[in-house]
Amino acid sequence: MKTVLRLLVVLLLAILAFGGGYWYASRRPQLAPRPTGVTTKPSVVVYVPxxxxxxxxxxAKPVPVGEGEDPLRVALEHLLITRDTPFPQGTRLLGVNVTEGVAEVNFSRELIDNFPGGSTTEAWIVESLRKTLAQFSDVERARILVEGKPIDTIGEHIDLSQPVAVR
Amino acid sequence: MPRAWRILAWAFWLGVVGGRILAQTAEPAPPLPTLQALRWEESVLYIVASGKVTFHTFTLREPLRVVVDISPCSLPSEPIQPEGDTPTAVERLRWAQFKEGVVRVVLDLRSDTQYALSTDPSGEQAMLALGSAPDPQGEPPRLVAPPAKPAAPPAELIQMEWESNEEEARLRLRLSRKVAVRLQPHREGYQTILELPQVKPSAALPADWNVKHPLIEEVQFSGDEKGVRSALLIRTTRAASLRVEYDKQQPVITLAINRPRNAHGKLSEKHIVIDPGHGGKSLGAVGREKDSVVYEKDINLAIARRVRQLLLKEKATVTMTREDDSHVELYARPQLANDLGADFFISIHCDSTPKPNSASGTTTYFHASDPDGRALAQAIQKHLAAVTGLPNRGARSDTAIYQSGFAVLRRSNMPAVLIEVAYINHDVDRAKLKDPKFQQKVAEAIVAGLRAYVEGEREAQTAQQRREVEVRPASDRREEDIPVQMPEQL
Structure with missing residues (x-):
């Protein structure tokens, strides 16, 4: 009687083990193992010359955008600090506002104070900003501000008195 | 008890194996997503799949390759045609079914290139951005795939004929459909390229289309049968204004070549406004040395004063936008020239880049596609490049570096140029810029360029008299005969 009982317990456990094994096998994905080293976050792109x-x-340098972050801000902030940026050292983004297709990009004083000179440098600053903004479909033109005030030029080569078309 | 453990272990193993077999047989595998498109946008490769996939990237060396594995994925039944221009950094783009469920895309690289892969939130598209690749002034990459546009077949160039008179040489190009063309100055001398993208020569193209004209030294046609990079190289005997006119109704383009504005008479009759860039509180670029600094404003003024001296010797009229180290508003400079009704506006600058010693050489800028500005820039650059001993960066449109160009050029009404003599943040260039002998040579070259624009190139004219313009049908010419360089090589 005791042997029969023991056999029953073992059988019961065997059935449970079978079920467990079945469950374990079927819950594993049938696809190839997931590769590693891939950014799966949405990205923006910044341009450096x-x-x-x-x-x-x-x-073109892709930059990941985190949960709840504003892609436009992320792109501009990254553009200022990325390696090979043409922007003068210490330039900060004070704000950006898009109204009726015009992006008003407000930079700190360093944009002008630390501008190192050269028409190449000035053209590169404006072009990198223009190219970076062009990926945002709601931006058609850009106006550069320093400490909230529109500027006519950064380094006395390029005419910025009118908003510049981004594409 | 060990027997009981054995039974349990067997049962578990049976469960795992049976479970796997059952799971595989119970549900037939859904069709795999397929690779749908490979598209270049500047230096970014868009890889598009028909469903959610994962992208995995790594590099292989010897030869250098970037590999993107896409899984689960298969190749579509229709062959894939990659879209867009492959950037120069990439030698070849290949793709294949690497193994069951994995499509492999391989980029053979010419040199070590940084890259980054990011995936669209949908999981159906990845962007592989390569470090540094040419910018053909195209659309920047977008994160959303644009609808694919079917490529139009190339237009055929059916006829080329000259309609010339004493003053003007006009070359009429008849095409099978309307296309946009572009004029680009060549780096050397009085050479201009008329780019004819999307144009191929027709079999009916007449052989005897060339011309003899006092303004023209030679015109060469480089026809591309595939219709990708046909071009005309126009070599003129002097600084000449080249203009493209499009016929409103017919697919006809006329290239008009004539003497540019203010290019008659003598240099002594002309009024020239010289604009030494920056000044006063506006230092311009700064060249830093161990124990001293060099300000661009000072170099600009030193060269400008020498130019004035030389022009006064020529009995020309000269006005300076600033005589000393004073600050002049940017917009007041071209305004002064406009108010005076001057014949020429010459702005003198030194260039600089964000990184010291990263660029060297001489550039003369003209505004956008102004034919007279281009002619003046070509004349001055030709003479300058011969004396600076620095790399010749050519006569260039100011819109090549920035879309709306330089303020002083855009706002001046007369033929105008902005000369970037050299790079003040390059050690070799700066040593020259500081040297009074170099400043004098530069000033002489600027004046020589101005004189060549107004009075013509004396040597070139005699060369022209010696030499008959060669008339050869395009079909007779071998590939290596044609020195036309396409813009990307300029």
Whole structure:
């Protein structure tokens, strides 16, 4: 009687083990193992220039955007600090506002105070801003502000008295 | 008891194996997403799949490759045609069914290139952004795939004929449909390229289309049968104004070549406004050395004063936008030239880049596609490049570096140029800029360029008299005969 009881217990446990094993096997995904090292977050792109011979080449750098972050702000803030940025050292983004297609981008004083000179540098600053803004479909033109006031030029080469078209 | 454990272990193993087999047989596998498109937008490769997939990237060396594995994924039944222009950094783009459920995309790279992969939230598209690639002034990449546009077949160039008179040479190009063309100055001398993208020569193109004209030294046609990079190289005997006119009704383009504005008479009759860039509180670029600094404003003024001296010797009329180290508003400079009704506006600057020693050389800018400005820039750059001993960066449109160009050029009514003599943040360039002998040579070259624009190129004219313009049908010419460089090589 005791043997029969023991056998029953073992059988019961075996059935449970079978079920457990079945459950374990079927819950595993049938797909190839998930690869690693991939950014799956939505991204924005910032553009930085350099010369190759006498031509300017633009490098597109993707930047991940975190949960709840404003992609436009993320792009502009990253543009100011990314390696090879043409923006003067210490320039900060004070704010950005898009109204009726015009992005008013407000920078700190350093944009002008620390501007190192050169028409190439000035053109690169404006072009990198323009290219970076062009990915946002609600932005058609851009106006550069310093400490809240519109400026006519950064370094006395480029005319910024009118909003510039971004594409 | 060990027997009981064994039974339990067997039961578990049977469960795992049976479970797997059952799970695989119970539900037939859904069709795998397929690779739908590969598209280049500047230096970004968009990889588009028909469903949610995962992208995995890594590099392989010798030869250098970037690999993107896409899974679960299969190739579609229709072959894929990659869209857009492959950037120069990439030698080849390949793709294949690497193994069951995995499509592999491989980029053969020419050199070490940084890259980053990011995936669209839908999981159906990935962006592989490569570090540095050419910018053909195209649309920047978007995060959302645009609808694919079917590429139009290239237009055929059916006829080329000259309609010339003493003053003007006009080349009429008849095409099978309307296309947009572009004029680009060549880096060397009085050479301009008329780019004919999307144009291929027709079999009916006449062989005897070339011309003899005092303004023209030679015109060469480089026809591309595939209709990707056809071009005309126009070599003129002097600084000439080249203009493209589009016929409103017919697919006809006329290239008009004539003497530019204010290019008659003598240099002594002309009024030239010289604009030494920056001044006063506006230092311009700063060249830093161990124990001293060099201000762009001072170099600009030193060269400008020498130019004035030389022009006064020529009996020309000269006005300076500033005589000393004073600050002049940016917009007041071209305004002064406009108010005086001056013949020329010459702005003198030194360039700088964000990184020291990253660029060197001489550039002369003209505004947008102004034909007279282009001619003046070509004349001055030709003479300047011959004396600076620095890389010749060419006569360039100011819109090549920034879409709306330079304020002083855009706002002046007369032929105007902005000269970037050299890079003040480059050690070699700066050493020259500080040297009074170099400043004098630069000033002489600017005046020589101005004189060549007004009075013509003396040497070139005699060369023209010696040399007959060669008339050869395009079909007779071998590939290596044609020195036309396309803009990306300029």
């Amino acid at each position: 350099r010369f190759v011979d006498t031509r300017t080449e633009w490098e």
